[in-house]
Amino acid sequence: MDSFRFLTAGESHGPTLGVTIDGVPAGLALTAADLAVDLGRRQRGYGRGARQAIESDRAEIVAGVRHGRTLGSPILLLVANRDWENWGAVMQAEPLTEEQGAELRAAAAEGVKRATPVTRVRPGHADLAGALKYGHSDIRNVLERASARETAARVAAGGVARAFLRELGIEVWSFTAEVGGVAADPARATRSREETDASPLRCPDPEAEARMIARIDEARSAGDTVGGVFEVVAHGVPIGLGSYVQWDRRLDAALAAAVMSINIVKGVELGLGFEQTRRFGSAVHDVIDGRTDDGRWIHRSNNAGGTTGGVSNGEPIVVRGAVKPISTLAKPLPSADLITGQPVDRAHYERSDISVVPAAGVIGEAMVMLTLARVVLETLGGDRMDVVRERMAAHRRLMGTAPAGPEIGGRASTPGGDEAGSGGDD
Numbered sequence: 001m002d003s004f005r006f007l008t009a010g011e012s013h014g015p016t017l018g019v020t021i022d023g024v025p026a027g028l029a030l031t032a033a034d035l036a037v038d039l040g041r042r043q044r045g046y047g048r049g050a051r052q053a054i055e056s057d058r059a060e061i062v063a064g065v066r067h068g069r070t071l072g073s074p075i076l077l078l079v080a081n082r083d084w085e086n087w088g089a090v091m092q093a094e095p096l097t098e099e100q101g102a103e104l105r106a107a108a109a110e111g112v113k114r115a116t117p118v119t120r121v122r123p124g125h126a127d128l129a130g131a132l133k134y135g136h137s138d139i140r141n142v143l144e145r146a147s148a149r150e151t152a153a154r155v156a157a158g159g160v161a162r163a164f165l166r167e168l169g170i171e172v173w174s175f176t177a178e179v180g181g182v183a184a185d186p187a188r189a190t191r192s193r194e195e196t197d198a199s200p201l202r203c204p205d206p207e208a209e210a211r212m213i214a215r216i217d218e219a220r221s222a223g224d225t226v227g228g229v230f231e232v233v234a235h236g237v238p239i240g241l242g243s244y245v246q247w248d249r250r251l252d253a254a255l256a257a258a259v260m261s262i263n264i265v266k267g268v269e270l271g272l273g274f275e276q277t278r279r280f281g282s283a284v285h286d287v288i289d290g291r292t293d294d295g296r297w298i299h300r301s302n303n304a305g306g307t308t309g310g311v312s313n314g315e316p317i318v319v320r321g322a323v324k325p326i327s328t329l330a331k332p333l334p335s336a337d338l339i340t341g342q343p344v345d346r347a348h349y350e351r352s353d354i355s356v357v358p359a360a361g362v363i364g365e366a367m368v369m370l371t372l373a374r375v376v377l378e379t380l381g382g383d384r385m386d387v388v389r390e391r392m393a394a395h396r397r398l399m400g401t402a403p404a405g406p407e408i409g410g411r412a413s414t415p416g417g418d419e420a421g422s423g424g425d426d
């Protein structure tokens with residue numbers, strides 16, 4: 001059975017979002033206050049739209065936890081949509097009464113946008129392919145679920161994974177690396193992790209951040225949107241998570257899929273990523289300096305981003321997500337009508353954000369944490385936290401201990417001696 005398996009539900013303007021998380025060990029300390037931290041971080045960031053002034057996300061723990069400890073049973077979290085109150089019959093689950101139907105039609109005839117079915121598809125959104133796939137004539141049936149509002153539920157689930165990983169000495173954070181082509185410069189990254197988190201774009205380089213903000217302002221005044229890059233870093237990940245023996249057990253692949261699943265992400269890199277293709281091997285591969293007396297393996301650099309051969313190698317995991325510009329533009333692109341199939345001057349416009357790179361980083365953290373939590377339990381097993389903690393301690397010890405020297409021709413050889421050489425890559 002998969003550990004930390006989770007499924008979300010909920011529409012953007014429905015009453016609530018929800019997430020069920022299955023396979024969380026018993027005995028983990030967990031409160032709603034723990035989950036509130038990341039939910040708050042996800043809502044912030046320069047470039048967010050008016051919706052965030054309405055919402056104040058909190059996760060209610062409604063199952064799987066008793067007196068502040070997980071039970072080992074499925075956890076159910078609910079994150080209410082405050083905006084739902086403003087949508088009324090447009091989003092109700094029950095069939096419309098005749099009276100309600102008549103009221104909505106009258107409102108639509110008067111030009112009330114919310115009451116009007118959406119038919120002008122937005123380029124870059126799920127609108128067209130989604131409506132055709134599910135046979136919807138009102139694109140609202142697609143956009144309500146394709147909306148990135150859903151990621152609030154993922155971040156709530158990510159909070160559970162954070163509490164779990166923290167007990168095992170694994171910490172995950174993120175920052176904004178790029179917005180609209182302006183990149184943070186590591187040499188000018190003067191802010192601490194706390195200062196970065198409190199800054200308008202969650203960027204460690206204040207000078208680059210000022211130019212990123214200018215790019216967002218430029219997009220806003222042009223009725224446009226702008227994307228960027230976030231970087232998620234996981235510290236304290238032991239050697240030996242994931243595997244090279246089968247494609248679906250590779251940690252790098254699992255992380256890439258998890259981050260790619262975020263609504264707005266169009267590319268994922270680990271470590272140096274695509275930059276590796278522009279360098280010689282000697283300028284890419286991380287030289288291994290050996291094992292310290294306390295059992296840590298030292299790499300001279302971390303261009304691989306913490307995994308080699310699909311296995312964590314003890315260095316920090318570094319995952320970057322490419323965030324496309326939001327597809328709902330205040331100055332809409334030309335498009336076409338779903339029903340008539342004819343071109344229209346302007347796609348549908350629905351209130352939206354200008355840029356969400358800092359929020360996407362927090363969502364990236366959640367997806368990385370949920371993936372790591374699953375793989376940790378796949379590796380260690382354990383239904384209860386005391387057992388998982390013990391197994392993690394044993395695993396860390398083992399990863400820092402020398403294996404017995406290899407057997408050659410039936411006799412044990414000297415570790416590190418010439419005859420113990422691997423003989424190359426074949």
Ligand code: EPS
Pocket residue numbers: 012049050051052055083146147148149150152328350351352353
């Ligand atoms: C979104 C559109 C906006 C965003 C929303 C994602 O919502 P609304 O149409 O209600 O203004 O604010 O994101 C969130 C609500 C959120 O909490 O992240 C979209 O179309 O994807």
